[in-house]
Amino acid sequence: MAKGKDTVFYCKECGYESPKWAGQCPACHEWNTLVEAPASSVQKRAGLSGGIRQPGPGLKNTGFREARSCTLTEIEFRQEERYVTGIEEFDRVLGGGIIRDGLILVGGDPGIGKSTLLTQVCKALSDQGIRVLYISGEESLSQIKLRANRLGSFTEQMKLLCETDLDVIEGILQKEQPQVCIIDSIQTMYRPDVPSAPGSSAQVRESTNLLMQWAKVLGIAIFVVGHVTKEGVVAGPRMLEHMVDTVLYFEGDSRASYRILRGVKNRFGSTNEIGVFEMRSSGLEQVPNPSEYMLNGRPVNSSGSVVTCTIEGTRPILAEIQALVARTGLNNPRRSATGLDFNRLNLLVAVLEKRLGLRMSECDAYVNIAGGMRISETAPDLAVIIALASGYLDYVVPADVMAVGEVGLSGEVRNVNQMENRVKEAVKMGFVRCIVPASSLKLLKSFGDVRLLGVSNVTEAIELLRKMQK
Ligand code: TYD
Ligand code: MG
Numbered sequence: 001m002a003k004g005k006d007t008v009f010y011c012k013e014c015g016y017e018s019p020k021w022a023g024q025c026p027a028c029h030e031w032n033t034l035v036e037a038p039a040s041s042v043q044k045r046a047g048l049s050g051g052i053r054q055p056g057p058g059l060k061n062t063g064f065r066e067a068r069s070c071t072l073t074e075i076e077f078r079q080e081e082r083y084v085t086g087i088e089e090f091d092r093v094l095g096g097g098i099i100r101d102g103l104i105l106v107g108g109d110p111g112i113g114k115s116t117l118l119t120q121v122c123k124a125l126s127d128q129g130i131r132v133l134y135i136s137g138e139e140s141l142s143q144i145k146l147r148a149n150r151l152g153s154f155t156e157q158m159k160l161l162c163e164t165d166l167d168v169i170e171g172i173l174q175k176e177q178p179q180v181c182i183i184d185s186i187q188t189m190y191r192p193d194v195p196s197a198p199g200s201s202a203q204v205r206e207s208t209n210l211l212m213q214w215a216k217v218l219g220i221a222i223f224v225v226g227h228v229t230k231e232g233v234v235a236g237p238r239m240l241e242h243m244v245d246t247v248l249y250f251e252g253d254s255r256a257s258y259r260i261l262r263g264v265k266n267r268f269g270s271t272n273e274i275g276v277f278e279m280r281s282s283g284l285e286q287v288p289n290p291s292e293y294m295l296n297g298r299p300v301n302s303s304g305s306v307v308t309c310t311i312e313g314t315r316p317i318l319a320e321i322q323a324l325v326a327r328t329g330l331n332n333p334r335r336s337a338t339g340l341d342f343n344r345l346n347l348l349v350a351v352l353e354k355r356l357g358l359r360m361s362e363c364d365a366y367v368n369i370a371g372g373m374r375i376s377e378t379a380p381d382l383a384v385i386i387a388l389a390s391g392y393l394d395y396v397v398p399a400d401v402m403a404v405g406e407v408g409l410s411g412e413v414r415n416v417n418q419m420e421n422r423v424k425e426a427v428k429m430g431f432v433r434c435i436v437p438a439s440s441l442k443l444l445k446s447f448g449d450v451r452l453l454g455v456s457n458v459t460e461a462i463e464l465l466r467k468m469q470k
Contacts, residue, residue: 095269137188339369
């Protein structure tokens, strides 16, 4: 492609833009990620370019050149208006509903339930009389109808369209003026003026750019579905995340039925919230009590299993940590962590070896969080240690015991945040003994019948476990 003013180079990984090519991206330092693409032609489009930037107060909208800066007091503040779907787990993740001109990316593995979730959102909105348009580039109208039939009946406010050409879509949006629009998926959409295939980085980037303009200019809330690649990022390039207002990930093990909707970025609210759903034959069902759901089917009287409490966003959720420790003849014993950081597992195994003298180097160790949950904080360390030791020593952790605490390299057990909420959740779910860091005891008030067992290091924790064996 000939170089000219109309092309730029941008990094496929981080979205960095540069007028000239370089072997290494100056922003993210990845090699060979700069690719050439036409400079965004969005602003050249007639009809949309004028309205995207608001002139300062007291100025007519005479074009970009006459803009002037303004003070904070000159700006009229208006409360963001939102559409509330009534699906509480969904509204909460968005910070209280859908912003009326927001562009929201919904990412997730294929088959996880993105289309189902958004069809249900469409149903909830159209039932309230809000005009929605569901544009699919992946499925035929009859396929969409098949899904919709499982989810219930829809009103006339719900419109469907199978289209991938964004020029055609622009015409429809202007004509029909929906209030909420779903684009399923961004990888199938294309702009005829961008000379590369749908799904390519350039198309995805330019299409998203255009959708952002439409959302703001036409005042439509647009949801964009994005498939996650093997590396776990939407559309390969992370740049898509920079371009939208809100990024939601729909996660879960496609074999397990529970799903978590997680806010990763939100310009209009906190990213601390999650929504929990269960996939049923009639669509996604909200799970208001995730702890109960996670602990369902827990084994009794089996070694290597203990319950911990993690904080997801602002919610405490109980989860079962399972460990299998088996003797191995391999020089390099196997380690596997599902739902947990692999390096953290290695660290905790080393703590067991060094501080407790367990010969973990002769054993394979597998740790799993039941129910397909993922935990990224350090609070379950103590439970992982107890589960591993219980698996190694063949001790059973009684079913009414919950453990939570961070474990340091010297084997010390440290306090973690929101201890009170974690213990409260355990009490709510009927646990009567909580193994907690000794340092947290004075901070914790008494919680009814629960016994708080403080430990200051892993040796004390395992001693406690030994005493629990009859
Ligand atoms: P889908 O929403 O098509 O996933 P995505 O858009 O993320 O690719 O849903 C995929 C799975 O969900 C599919 O395997 C069937 C299942 N499913 C149910 O179990 N119950 C339902 O009511 C629906 C609509 C789908
Ligand atoms: Mg889909």
